[in-house]
Amino acid sequence: MAKAWWRGAVIYQIYPRSFMDANGDGVGDLPGILTRLDYLASLNVDALWISPFFKSPMKDFGYDVEDYCDVDPLFGTLADFDVLLNAAHARGLRIIIDQVLSHTADSHPWFVESRASRDNPMADWYVWAEARPDGTPPNNWLSVFGGSAWQWDSRRRQYYLHNFLTSQPDLNYHHPEVQRAILASVEFWLKRGVDGFRFDACNYHFHDRKLRDNKPALHADTTTVSAVNPYGMQRHRYDKSRPENLKFLKKLRKLLDRYGAASVGEVGDDDSLTRMAEYTSDGDMLHQAYSFNLLTEEFSAAHIRRQVEEMDAALARHDVPGWACWSIGNHDVARVASRWGKGTGGAQFAKLMQVLVTTLRGSACLYQGDELGLPEADIPYELLQDPYGKAFWPDFKGRDGCRTPMPWQQTAAAGGFTTGAPWLPVPPEHLALAVDTQDKPRASVLNFTRRFLAWRRRHPQLIEGAIDFLKAPEPILLFTRGKGRDQLLLAFNLSGTAQTLKLPKAWREVRALDGHGLTGAAVTAGMLQLQPWGGYIGALTA
Structure with missing residues (x-):
């Protein structure tokens, strides 16, 4: 257990596009993160989770991977990553990288070959299916981003599965070569010395071979997706969380154990807490997992208590209980100051939330900017970048409001994030909360976060206590x-x-x-x- 640094750890999520831009192109990058490592170390967090920086067409801003083993030029180079990794380690910070293993970009060489014909070596590396006799998709599965989860491909004259964007085809994990290739891509980063992985959508790896229809949900799920999204109207029994995934996760764990690396899985499911317990228990799959259950609009003492107690109950059903990782903010949901605080709590609310999420039993993920108390930004439609928001506008405005650049300097252009034009605007209300305005005042949210996390480390009850x-x-x-x-x-x-x-x-x-x-x-x-x-x-x- 002395080596299980991840138990009770505080993990700081960096969304690299919006953290710090070192070359002035308006998009954050790895060298930019390097320039802010002293700031990150000052927060007294244990690890940095860096969202995807791999080669990508950026249709979903890095969550559509074109090459698992290279850095996109937008973010830098492999050499830049190595420098960042070593510099972080020198400051006592561990590095967790974000791996998107369930799907790739449609520009990935694997998919380019797979769609070329029905008989090439990679023909079955993705989920292909015949149309129904009337030309409609093979079943009723839905995409998280809206519409059918199936896209017609004129070259193969078949449908392919995409649980997210049409440009994000799902890999066929029933194919052993796919699993081997994925594990090799994970090992590539293990050999470079990363300390762990955050596995995106880690319950989406397998699909039902028989392609059976999902049944209607007994109660529409508004935890995983927005209430305006029909995805929540199905019970997702056949398109994700398949039993075959357990065997793959065990293979993945064996690989991680060889290098002493840790994992945290993102689990979005009809019953996320039970799935989290299943995926983290018995010491042979994920080390820890988090869900969207504290990333919703619902905010009450009863709701928070219910999530933690139900998670503990689900863990207790296993001989070797697993571990939860709690998050109240990330790159997919409105900022907690607006979502839960409704913009009225100010600094006192922001401080309380930092303490709350880091004192629940489990580990905690803190999202960049929450240590400043940033509210959700209101992005007009004409400046919107997120395809999810464009699909459901105006009832759901997407995820850009929580992805705006970090404000470093109150009076600098773009808040000191870049010398160029930022990819998303920096709102005036964020400039008033910039790092340089909070760096010295003892009562600031930033300095409170620094002091509290240092204090927390001295109290083992808050790390692993019941x-x-x-x-x-x-x-x-x-x-x-x-x-x-x-x-x-x-x-x-x-x-x-x-x-x-x-x-x-x-x-x-x-x-x-x-x-x-x-x-x-x-x-x-x-x-x-x-x-x-x-x-x-x-x-x-x-």
Whole structure:
């Protein structure tokens, strides 16, 4: 367990297009990340998760890979990556890279050959199927990005499967050569010294060989996709999360173990928590996984408690329980300051959320800019880049609002992100929260994050300690971490109004801990008083 650095780790996600641009072309790059490593080290995070930087036509901004073993020139070179990796390691930062293994770009050489004919060596490397007699797709499977999951190809006169964009054909994992090629691409980066992988859409690898129709969902899923998306109207039994995937994940784990590397999987499913537990338990598949369950609009103490308790219950059903990784923000959802805070909580809300997500039992992913308290940006349609947003505009505006460039300097053009024209605009409200405005003030969200994460490292209860939720009315979330006399009590007021709570008898003699930076709470005669968005951390008296 001493080597299991990932248990309870804090992982900082970098969306490279928007982090820092070193060459002035308006798009962030690997050399840009290199220039900000000291900043990243100052956050006291354990690892950096870098979203895809591989060669790609960029129709889904890197999540459509054309070459798994090369860096896209937009982001730099393999030599740039090696320099970045070594420099990060010198600062005590681990590097996790984002691998998209379920599908490729349609410009990938594998697909170019596969679609050329029905009898070439790679003809079956992707999921091809005949049309129904009336010319319609082979079944009712839907794409996450809208419409049918099948695209007609005039060269082969067949349909191919794409769970996402039509330009992202799905690989056929039933073909052993596909699995070997994918594992070889993972090993390419292991040999370069990466510390781990974030596996995108890792339950989409296999499909039902019989291509059976999905049945209607009993309740429309609005956790994985937007409520305006018909994808949530199906029970996704046959197009993903197939049992064959377990065997592949075990092969993947054996490869990772050979190099001492860790993994975190993204799991979006009808029952994501059960799937997360299945994929991470017994020590022979993924090390940890996260879902979209805390990335939705739903925000309440009851909702958060339910997700964590249901996850713990699902893990407990396995002989060797797995591990969760919690995230309340990433490159696919509206920023938490707007999604949960509705733009009204300000710095106090942002601070509370940083503590909340990093004190739940599990690891935590923090999304770039959330340490500044950035709100969601409002991108007009004419500047929209995201194909997902264009498909569902205006009811769903896509993911560009959380992908705008990092604001480094308040008064610099494009917030100091680039010397050129940024690929997405930097909104004025972000400039007011730029890094240089928060770097020195002790009360800033940025400096609070730095201090709290350093404090967290000194409290093992928050790394691997047990979690138990205590009875509390909305909007108070109350739980303990640790066991016996070595427990911490944590309380969060998830609202903009003051709250008072009578503490459980066992905690009437609680003493407040200091050094963590949380404010807005006090205990008097067993009564916990929480100011708007206030938080409290205490321990039992000696």
